[in-house]
Amino acid sequence: MQPDYAIETKDLGRIYKIRGPKHKGDAKELIALNGATLQVERGELFGLLGPNGAGKTTLIKILSTLLLPTSGSAFVEGMDVTRDVQEIRRRITVVSGGETSGYGLLTIEENLWMFARFYGLDSATARRRIDDLLNVVGILDRKRTKISDLSTGLRQKMNFVRGFISDPSMVFLDEPTLGLDVTAAREVRNFVKEWLRNNTSRTILLTTHYMAEADELCDRLAIVDRGRVLACDTPENLKRRLQREAVFNLKVGRLGHKPDKSAMIESISGVQQVTVSEQNDHTELNLILAEESVLGSVLSHLTQRGSNLISLEKREPTLEDVFIQLVGRRLDEDTSHTTGGDNG
Amino acid sequence: MSMMQRVMDTPLVRRSNALRSFLTAAWLGWQIESNWADPFLFAVYSIARPVGSILILVMMYTVITNGATQEPIFAYIYLGNALYILVGQVISGVSWVIIDDREHYRTLRQLHTTPMNGYFYLMGRGVARMLVGLVSLVITIGFGVIAFRLPITLAGINWPLFIASTVLGIISLATIGLIIGSITLMLARHFWSVGDAISGALYLFSGAIFPLDILPAVLRPVGFIFPVTYWLELARRALLGPSHPTFPTLAAYSNEHLLLILAVISAVLVGFSGYIYNRALHLAKERGVFDMETSH
Numbered sequence A: 001m002q003p004d005y006a007i008e009t010k011d012l013g014r015i016y017k018i019r020g021p022k023h024k025g026d027a028k029e030l031i032a033l034n035g036a037t038l039q040v041e042r043g044e045l046f047g048l049l050g051p052n053g054a055g056k057t058t059l060i061k062i063l064s065t066l067l068l069p070t071s072g073s074a075f076v077e078g079m080d081v082t083r084d085v086q087e088i089r090r091r092i093t094v095v096s097g098g099e100t101s102g103y104g105l106l107t108i109e110e111n112l113w114m115f116a117r118f119y120g121l122d123s124a125t126a127r128r129r130i131d132d133l134l135n136v137v138g139i140l141d142r143k144r145t146k147i148s149d150l151s152t153g154l155r156q157k158m159n160f161v162r163g164f165i166s167d168p169s170m171v172f173l174d175e176p177t178l179g180l181d182v183t184a185a186r187e188v189r190n191f192v193k194e195w196l197r198n199n200t201s202r203t204i205l206l207t208t209h210y211m212a213e214a215d216e217l218c219d220r221l222a223i224v225d226r227g228r229v230l231a232c233d234t235p236e237n238l239k240r241r242l243q244r245e246a247v248f249n250l251k252v253g254r255l256g257h258k259p260d261k262s263a264m265i266e267s268i269s270g271v272q273q274v275t276v277s278e279q280n281d282h283t284e285l286n287l288i289l290a291e292e293s294v295l296g297s298v299l300s301h302l303t304q305r306g307s308n309l310i311s312l313e314k315r316e317p318t319l320e321d322v323f324i325q326l327v328g329r330r331l332d333e334d335t336s337h338t339t340g341g342d343n344g
Numbered sequence B: 001m002s003m004m005q006r007v008m009d010t011p012l013v014r015r016s017n018a019l020r021s022f023l024t025a026a027w028l029g030w031q032i033e034s035n036w037a038d039p040f041l042f043a044v045y046s047i048a049r050p051v052g053s054i055l056i057l058v059m060m061y062t063v064i065t066n067g068a069t070q071e072p073i074f075a076y077i078y079l080g081n082a083l084y085i086l087v088g089q090v091i092s093g094v095s096w097v098i099i100d101d102r103e104h105y106r107t108l109r110q111l112h113t114t115p116m117n118g119y120f121y122l123m124g125r126g127v128a129r130m131l132v133g134l135v136s137l138v139i140t141i142g143f144g145v146i147a148f149r150l151p152i153t154l155a156g157i158n159w160p161l162f163i164a165s166t167v168l169g170i171i172s173l174a175t176i177g178l179i180i181g182s183i184t185l186m187l188a189r190h191f192w193s194v195g196d197a198i199s200g201a202l203y204l205f206s207g208a209i210f211p212l213d214i215l216p217a218v219l220r221p222v223g224f225i226f227p228v229t230y231w232l233e234l235a236r237r238a239l240l241g242p243s244h245p246t247f248p249t250l251a252a253y254s255n256e257h258l259l260l261i262l263a264v265i266s267a268v269l270v271g272f273s274g275y276i277y278n279r280a281l282h283l284a285k286e287r288g289v290f291d292m293e294t295s296h
């Protein structure tokens, strides 16, 4: 075992057994993780990017000792997640965005104090850290407020603080900025960066649905879909993959409701990826082409179908484009109904 | 919170994860249990309800026996039911915590990524309900002494016997709650209703309302496996002293003998519940039901 990695997974798999609605024994199997292999270095801010149901939360649950893998192995700071549970829990914390949980009758301070106790902190240290951290997220003046009286965003800030109270060496952040307003989200991102800068042996594993956030924060990130790791690199390197390709944004007159319009364009040779979105008075096409010259065939195809060009823009590749090329759809396209609901 | 803080900062508590988990959970349980917006409602819940249910029993007894509340069997029944308040409070106090944390507060996941000791946490969470039960118990007995002249005096109580047997009784009840809670954890279904069934079975087979001798001989041994049987017998002996009615089934055993049996059963239950709890945790992780919600 390489103890040098903060996180290491080898061929990690997780299958959920789901019962039919009537308990008739017709158990279905759902593959949430499928041979995921990852290595995260100490000091890294590592991101997991993937559509709903990709298996991000499942991976975090396994790494944080809440769930056992069905195959493969996973190590946190060299410790086996299935065996060294207590040692791992002493070093990690987990914060999930959009959590509505908590003992509503406790105040923010009491709740955080309680968790500090579970991590074995003495009162003086706990108090100091609670005040410092609440101050950082700007809710120090609310520390005597009962949790039940907090808005979702404030509750989330409190949960975020909980994740740092024990001075962990690894923090799992599952969509930490979900539902936060722009300022609060920025504060959270800044805090995370600062926290890692102050101690380079700490590690953060983060999932997010915001491309810009992943791009800004992450040293490296893995793009996951359907339980598989499709790519794993720095945001720059991921974008560089598309350097040879040409990325265009096209606005054309409405293509109307042809169900196969994207397939039609994709069948043009040289078109690697296309996403189509219908706007009020036009249709927007996002194209990833093998080379610029392919654009000609696309345009002639569109004019043949009687659609006029409104605007054309060549763009620098973004993470979003990388994502689309690898996953085959946009991150914000809701595909959760095909993979089943998420309760993570 | 400040007194709690001082307790938590003592070296012993700082060193022991189990003790820390237990005390912190007890503090949390108390916050939840005492969180009654209205003290009047709290009084109704913890006093009027148990006293009321005993009065119903007393009425039935008086109708059937023409008001023979001075018969020794009356004290037997009255105390059996008063003590039984604790059975329900402790068992459900512990076994409900899993459901509460998983589905009501949704904190189970958060709690189980901390290094706290889950077994002692559950025990701790039951403390508040147990205290409420103890208060109800004392009030109910006091009421019995005043209203029905139960033959109990403070000086006449065998305190060491009462305290020893009640401590063991509470420990064994808490372990039963823990076993039920553990099964709830791994099944992710409303297994707690089985808790009610167990409570009911205990009521019939542990001599709470009638001596085991009334049961058919084949059913009598059922009572012998329940710790509650021994605790009720010992507590009644301790409270009533010589006026305790003797029934053949348990009369042959001395206080020490019964206490030993209760201690052995409690010890076995502690070990067994620890084993079951760890199995349940493992299965819950295997099945991924840590944050599962049972459909209501």
Ligand SMILES: Nc1ncnc2c1ncn2[C@@H]1O[C@H](COP(=O)(O)OP(=O)(O)OP(=O)(O)O)[C@@H](O)[C@H]1O
Binding pocket: A016, A017, A018, A030, A031, A032, A050, A051, A052, A053, A054, A055, A056, A057, A058, A059, A339, A340, A341, A342, A343, A344, B287, B288, B289
């Ligand atoms: N306890 C469970 N029982 C059965 N299936 C589950 C369970 N938890 C998750 N799943 C399924 O496993 C798959 C992966 O879920 P997971 O929560 O890991 O996705 P995710 O990448 O976190 O998605 P999201 O972006 O929506 O949070 C989904 O199809 C989900 O429905």
Ligand SMILES: [Mg+2]
Binding pocket: A056, A057, A058, A174, A342, A344
């Ligand atoms: Mg998720």
